[in-house]
Amino acid sequence: MSDPVLQLLASLGLVPATASDVASCEAPSSEVMSSDQGRPASAHDAMPLTLDLERQQRCGFAEVIYGPGKSDEVLIRAAAGLVAAGQDVLATRLTDRQLDLLSRAWPEGHADATARTWRRMHGSPLPDRRLAPVAVVTAGTGDGPVAAEVRETLRWMRVPVRQVDDVGVAGPHRLVERLDVLVDCAAIVVVAGMEGALPSVVAGHVRCPVIGVPTSVGYGANFGGLSALLSMLNSCAANVTVVNIDAGFKGGFVAGLIATSGRRSESSDPASVTRDAS
Incomplete structure (x- = not known):
């Protein structure tokens, strides 16, 4: 299993862990892509996820993950794509299960059960003290x-x-x-x-x-x-x-x-x- 995202999904119990089982469900690496890479080759792709990795450059901040309606695998793949791109991750309106999955996948992240959010910062998480609060x-x-x-x-x-x-x-x-x-x-x-x-x-x-x-x-x-x-x-x-x-x-x-x-x-x-x- 060479795909690190598949390894992560397997460790969370979201995809089969054995090599033979993974081969039957493994998807092309283009399943999670930035918006400038086009659509996957298959119109019936089981993972219709196209991350907007250019949003941080255009708008100043990365794409935010909205939890409702997302399967466990889509949620993890979305977060993994942002992490791999070196971007700060924020996910909102999460269920307890979604909070647990993200926290297991990236223990260094911060889960807030009251806010129903999870975030993982790239680099220092400290606020910019030059800014007015x-x-x-x-x-x-x-x-x-x-x-x-x-x-x-x-x-x-x-x-x-x-x-x-x-x-x-x-x-x-x-x-x-x-x-x-x-x-x-x-x-x-x-x-x-x-x-x-x-x-x-x-x-x-x-x-x-x-x-x-x-x-x-x-x-x-x-x-x-x-x-x-x-x-x-x-x-x-x-x-x-x-x-x-x-x-x-x-x-x-x-x-x-x-x-x-x-x-x-x-x-x-x-x-x-x-x-x-x-």
Whole structure:
């Protein structure tokens, strides 16, 4: 078994381990390819996976793996392709089984069961301390899983993260007591359910973009986060923008792009930046 990806899959019990069995299921090496290599020769390829390995050069960050709907083998092959290309790996919305498989395949990676994410960094995982931080603010503890996805996305982007939890509008003094954490941030991601008022309140205190992430936390008329989404979209604060319901990755990624805009103008490879470990 000369293919290292097949060896990895066999070690995880996802393909047969014996040489004779592997020969019957072994696929051509073109099954996992970059977007500039074209499609596999067979139109009925059992592994329809074409990684966009050029995305880091075009957009500043590598392709992110979205877990739902992926078989175990497709998930591992996607991660292996990014690892082999020397790119940082982030996978989101993972099941417990998917988290376990990735952690067994690359023990040096970082799994976050609350965020349902897994990441493996190429080179130093430390944040770039030259960047202004991004704050992640939650209205309540029920918003924690979505906020965790925001934080893990920012860490994958090597953006310094500040965390302010449980400062919803029902206790307005709590936010006022933490304003000093927010004043010098590049952006602020506010995660809130219920009526979704917190982003507007935060935005009235700061001079940076505020990205609202509505969550599905709330009672019946919350409509699975729709009420929070509409409240944020109708914010009177001019510096509020909004992403989709429970979209922690999207909120974190947009905030990370804001924070790293200067760095990306210098280099298309985030791993090439010298980082301050202090």
